[in-house]
Amino acid sequence: xxGLTLSDAEQKYYxxxxxxCDIESTKKVAANGRVLELFRAAQLPNDVVxxxxxxxxxxxxxxxxxxxxxIALKLVAVAQSGFPLRVESINTVxxxxxxxxxxSKNEQESRHAxxxxxxxxxxxxxxxxxxPPPGRGQVKKGSVxxxxxxxxxxxxxxxxxxxxxxxxxxxxxxxxTWRKHNRHxxxxxxxxxxxxxxxxxxxxGEAQSGSSAGDAVWSGHSPPPPQENWVSFADTPPTxxxxxxxxxxxxxxxxxxxxxSATTANEIRRQSSSYDDPWKITDEQRQYYVNQFKTIQPDLxxxxxxxxxxxxxxxxxxxxxxxxxIWELSDFDKDGALTLDEFCAAFHLVVARKNGYDLPEKLPExxxxxxxxxxxxxxxxxxxxEVGYSGSPAExxxxxxxxxxxxxQTWPELNQSSEDTAIVHPVPIRMTPSKIHMQEMExxxxxxxxxxxxxxxxxxxxxxxxxxxxxxxxKFASGNTVADGYSSSDSFxxxxxxxxxxxxxxxxxxxxxxxxxxxxxxxxxxxxxxxxSSSLDMNRxxxxxxxxxxxxxxxxxxxxxxxxxxxxxxxxxxHRPVDADGLITxxxxxxxxxPEQPNFADFSQFxxxxxxxxxxxQEDEAEKHAEVLPxxxxxxxxxxxxxxxxxxxxEEKTAASAPANVSKGTTPLAPPPKPVRxxxxxxxxLRPEVDEHTQKTGVLAAVLASQPSIPRSVGKDKKAIQASIxxxxxxxxxxxxxxxxxxxxxxxxxxxxxxxxVQLEQLRPFSHL
Amino acid sequence: MVxxxxxxxxxxxxxxxxxxxxxxxxxxxxxxxxxxxxxxxxVTNSKVKFVMVVDSSxxxxxxxxxxxxxxxxxxxxxxxxxxxxxxxxxRIQSRAFDSTVTSMMIQVC
Numbered sequence: 001x002x003g004l005t006l007s008d009a010e011q012k013y014y015x016x017x018x019x020x021c022d023i024e025s026t027k028k029v030a031a032n033g034r035v036l037e038l039f040r041a042a043q044l045p046n047d048v049v050x051x052x053x054x055x056x057x058x059x060x061x062x063x064x065x066x067x068x069x070x071i072a073l074k075l076v077a078v079a080q081s082g083f084p085l086r087v088e089s090i091n092t093v094x095x096x097x098x099x100x101x102x103x104s105k106n107e108q109e110s111r112h113a114x115x116x117x118x119x120x121x122x123x124x125x126x127x128x129x130x131x132p133p134p135g136r137g138q139v140k141k142g143s144v145x146x147x148x149x150x151x152x153x154x155x156x157x158x159x160x161x162x163x164x165x166x167x168x169x170x171x172x173x174x175x176x177t178w179r180k181h182n183r184h185x186x187x188x189x190x191x192x193x194x195x196x197x198x199x200x201x202x203x204x205g206e207a208q209s210g211s212s213a214g215d216a217v218w219s220g221h222s223p224p225p226p227q228e229n230w231v232s233f234a235d236t237p238p239t240x241x242x243x244x245x246x247x248x249x250x251x252x253x254x255x256x257x258x259x260x261s262a263t264t265a266n267e268i269r270r271q272s273s274s275y276d277d278p279w280k281i282t283d284e285q286r287q288y289y290v291n292q293f294k295t296i297q298p299d300l301x302x303x304x305x306x307x308x309x310x311x312x313x314x315x316x317x318x319x320x321x322x323x324x325x326i327w328e329l330s331d332f333d334k335d336g337a338l339t340l341d342e343f344c345a346a347f348h349l350v351v352a353r354k355n356g357y358d359l360p361e362k363l364p365e366x367x368x369x370x371x372x373x374x375x376x377x378x379x380x381x382x383x384x385x386e387v388g389y390s391g392s393p394a395e396x397x398x399x400x401x402x403x404x405x406x407x408x409q410t411w412p413e414l415n416q417s418s419e420d421t422a423i424v425h426p427v428p429i430r431m432t433p434s435k436i437h438m439q440e441m442e443x444x445x446x447x448x449x450x451x452x453x454x455x456x457x458x459x460x461x462x463x464x465x466x467x468x469x470x471x472x473x474x475k476f477a478s479g480n481t482v483a484d485g486y487s488s489s490d491s492f493x494x495x496x497x498x499x500x501x502x503x504x505x506x507x508x509x510x511x512x513x514x515x516x517x518x519x520x521x522x523x524x525x526x527x528x529x530x531x532x533s534s535s536l537d538m539n540r541x542x543x544x545x546x547x548x549x550x551x552x553x554x555x556x557x558x559x560x561x562x563x564x565x566x567x568x569x570x571x572x573x574x575h576r577p578v579d580a581d582g583l584i585t586x587x588x589x590x591x592x593x594x595p596e597q598p599n600f601a602d603f604s605q606f607x608x609x610x611x612x613x614x615x616x617x618q619e620d621e622a623e624k625h626a627e628v629l630p631x632x633x634x635x636x637x638x639x640x641x642x643x644x645x646x647x648x649x650x651e652e653k654t655a656a657s658a659p660a661n662v663s664k665g666t667t668p669l670a671p672p673p674k675p676v677r678x679x680x681x682x683x684x685x686l687r688p689e690v691d692e693h694t695q696k697t698g699v700l701a702a703v704l705a706s707q708p709s710i711p712r713s714v715g716k717d718k719k720a721i722q723a724s725i726x727x728x729x730x731x732x733x734x735x736x737x738x739x740x741x742x743x744x745x746x747x748x749x750x751x752x753x754x755x756x757x758v759q760l761e762q763l764r765p766f767s768h769l
Numbered sequence: 770m771v772x773x774x775x776x777x778x779x780x781x782x783x784x785x786x787x788x789x790x791x792x793x794x795x796x797x798x799x800x801x802x803x804x805x806x807x808x809x810x811x812v813t814n815s816k817v818k819f820v821m822v823v824d825s826s827x828x829x830x831x832x833x834x835x836x837x838x839x840x841x842x843x844x845x846x847x848x849x850x851x852x853x854x855x856x857x858x859x860r861i862q863s864r865a866f867d868s869t870v871t872s873m874m875i876q877v878c
Binding site for chain 2: 306309
């Protein structure tokens with residue numbers, strides 16, 4: 001190389017710059033990345049920079065040795081002074097001012113803003129990319145993460161226009177990078193030998209590998225934001241940019257430059273805005289955040305309450321003020337709780353802060369939680385068309401690669417989804433069909449009890465359905481319905497991830513406004529039929545269960561007949577209690593008092609049933625009722641009935657042949673109704689007809705067993721509905737009265753208030769005299 | 770001066786016997802029309818009082834504007850409160866809150 005004489009100041013300055021660029025502390029070689037940043041910061045045109053690099057021999061050597069570096073710096077000074085670049089000019093031009101490196105914006109905020117604006121500022125924004133990688137490299141080496149960097153930066157800042165503040169360096173020459181890489185497509189995760197083109201990639205590669213290794217530790221967190229987008233920057237630029245520009249062809253630097261300059265600038269800008277965004281979260285980081293989230297809140301669609309989040313982030317030992325600021329930034333919907341996205345954003349900010357990055361004033365776009373109205377987030381960053389690229393959608397589904405097209409697509413989707421969710425949220429909560437019944441009850445109640453999630457009215461278990469059926473009349477008057485509507489709807493709506501926010505909204509709304517009482521009533525009103533059907537469903541389900549139980553139960557006693565009666569008697573008794581409760585309500589009307597004659601009791605009960613029920617299949621129904629009857633009778637305290645029943649059953653048994661147990665079980669059931677009915681006409685004909693009908697009824701009974709409850713349930717429904725209607729009307733009147741009374745009281749109090757205020761006014765002037 | 774205003778606020782609060790639910794009631798209106806300044810009061814449901822002192826020379830301020838300002842103030846305050854790191858009673862250091870307040874004041878002046 002040509003001899004280079006430097007003045008003292010130059011020497012000092014150059015050595016400082018070199019040590020700044022010498023991120024590996026090799027004392028010999030300056031990192032290409034840093035060097036290029038530096039040159040970029042010199043605000044020289046690209047071609048000049050390239051020329052300088054060529055001249056100083058770095059391109060030849062592939063790395064910046066100290067001498068090359070110094071030469072380069074000198075050339076920069078030359079260029080900045082306006083002198084033509086010549087090798088000779090290094091030494092010939094005397095009294096060169098020190099090369100000036102303009103510090104790009106030193107604030108991260110401005111960097112963000114800058115990154116989204118003009119090219120020159122993009123260079124500044126690029127700077128955000130590079131610093132971290134070296135910092136990461138150092139972390140990998142175990143040295144202090146960016147302390148070496150920072151002292152250097154401070155050293156560099158002897159010049160007012162120091163180019164290098166660690167978050168500031170421009171990826172310079174990302175074009176250079178790419179071009180170099182293009183020329184030597186050996187990039188990737190090569191080691192860190194600053195030889196050849198590899199050098200450019202080595203820091204990238206290192207950071208990449210480092211990212212996979214050290215992320216999962218609080219202390220081990222290197223500046224993730226820059227690193228990762230930097231990693232991605234490393235990955236995608238070569239692939240995409242190079243592919244677009246120069247498909248892996250080794251070309252002249254100049255050629256590259258010319259072709260690239262225009263397109264590259266755009267692409268760089270675009271990609272840098274997305275990759276360059278130091279606030280982007282890598283997948284590994286995101287995974288880590290998600291795991292941390294899970295430790296606090298197992299449900300990924302759920303929220304972390306503020307207090308838990310506070311504890312968690314306090315562990316990071318950041319000052320409360322900063323944590324408070326982070327919270328403000330990350331709690332996007334201001335609900336006092338963090339969703340997964342908000343949590344990741346907050347975590348990311350904490351990590352960044354711990355690594356020395358200043359907190360932004362506004363939440364960076366890449367940290368925006370999804371499902372937010374994106375119109376608002378568009379203001380952040382001021383990107384005209386590039387907003388979509390670095391938008392939060394990339395964050396949201398980890399499965400999505402942080403590539404631009406997907407971001408773009410998700411952007412409008414999110415808009416729609418957010419709108420949908422915003423619009424939908426009040427509706428489904430109120431309108432879920434299964435809750436309509438409860439809402440109807442709630443409506444009838446005309447009261448709301450939002451926060452009472454205790455009632456088990458969810459139609460999820462047969463027990464509940466049973467209960468509800470049993471207590472349908474009772475529950476009409478209970479205040480739990482609303483809560484059920486809410487709690488169950490909560491559970492429903494919280495399932496889909498997208499509706500997580502709905503739940504948020506719902507919670508916030510329910511917490512804040514009394515308007516919730518208004519919406520619930522209207523929806524149920526238009527659907528009384530639904531409620532009826534739903535209540536029918538419940539009745540049916542309940543009846544089915546009980547009917548089945550009954551059938552099963554009933555089957556038992558018939559199966560027993562061959563055995564002695566006493567054993568049979570207790571048998572049914574055992575089963576009775578099981579469904580006695582349910583049956584009691586069902587059969588509230590049926591277990592009329594038992595007349596002395598059990599047979600006649602059968603008649604009466606049967607008659608009651610027949611009369612009260614709307615039956616299409618009278619036989620079936622009768623038989624069903626007959627099935628119920630034995631059961632009911634068993635439940636009756638009177639054992640005579642049972643005995644009588646057993647008698648009849650035994651009679652049937654004896655009369656009948658020996659069919660299978662089930663049919664045996666059922667036939668006695670069926671026959672009893674038949675005999676019962678027959679006895680209405682004539683007792684005598686019963687038994688022989690029983691014999692005839694045993695087989696038919698066996699079949700029928702089997703059928704009945706399968707359809708035990710529908711007619712019964714219809715009847716019970718009607719009764720239940722009527723009862724509930726009555727009760728609701730009563731409550732309505734009561735509430736109306738209460739309402740009027742309260743109105744009256746309100747008027748009175750208002751009058752009092754007015755009078756008091758008048759007095760106050762009269763008194764006040766006197767007090768000031 | 771602010772303390773006397775607070776006394777007036779307390780008076781007003783105590784004068785209202787019923788529970789305050791309506792936000793209209795939260796706005797206490799012109800508290801003290803003399804002495805070259807106007808004081809407006811606003812009470813939240815949690816009894817947090819906002820007192821706004823306005824120079825009487827500023828005649829452009831209408832009642833509705835004051836109301837809207839109080840509403841904004843209330844919203845900002847709730848946002849601040851949502852922050853679990855914020856202890857009630859501390860000096861509010863939220864930058865967003867400050868910016869909102871500043872913007873409001875600038876808008877008026």
